[in-house]
Amino acid sequence: MKAATVHEIKEALQNLPxxxxxxxxxxxxxFKKENKELLSYLLFExxxxxxxxxxxxxxxDTEFAGMNVSHVYFAKKTLRKILRNINKQARYMTDKAxxxxxxxxxLRLLKDSGLPVSKTPxxxxxxxxxxxxxxxxxxxxxxxxxxxxxRLWNKLAA
Numbered sequence: 188m189k190a191a192t193v194h195e196i197k198e199a200l201q202n203l204p205x206x207x208x209x210x211x212x213x214x215x216x217x218f219k220k221e222n223k224e225l226l227s228y229l230l231f232e233x234x235x236x237x238x239x240x241x242x243x244x245x246x247x248d249t250e251f252a253g254m255n256v257s258h259v260y261f262a263k264k265t266l267r268k269i270l271r272n273i274n275k276q277a278r279y280m281t282d283k284a285x286x287x288x289x290x291x292x293x294l295r296l297l298k299d300s301g302l303p304v305s306k307t308p309x310x311x312x313x314x315x316x317x318x319x320x321x322x323x324x325x326x327x328x329x330x331x332x333x334x335x336x337x338r339l340w341n342k343l344a345a
Contacts, residue, residue, distance in 0.1 A: 228279045251296045290321040
């Protein structure tokens with residue numbers, strides 16, 4: 188079965204009565220965890236993005252503190268998990284500044300973690316890839332925001 192386009196779905200949703208729209212939305216939320224997380228963000232968190240970013244940073248701090256650093260393999264798995272969560276939350280927020288803030292926080296935590304980032308090619312590639320991604324995002328921001336984030340980025344790139 189072929190999925191409908193976003194335009195077709197938008198038209199169909201506009202023509203639904205409010206009760207049927209509510210029922211459809213709830214049914215969608217039951218099928219996938221990501222759908223439920225996105226709906227939760229849109230309904231409860233989207234009004235105060237800065238508070239939400241702060242919560243995500245605290246969660247990131249906790250995950251970094253609990254990371255198994257006995258072997259690079261285990262640390263890498265945890266780092267990838269944290270990064271997946273950051274990318275997922277950034278998709279929900281659709282705010283480039285918030286995504287940059289989360290990425291820079293992640294990079295700072297990784298740099299301060301005590302892991303041998305420069306000696307381990309896998310961690311170095313991860314670090315450099317996210318640094319490159321952050322640079323690209325910073326360049327897409329407004330000039331006023333660019334300056335502040337560029338200063339933070341320069342500290343991490345050094």
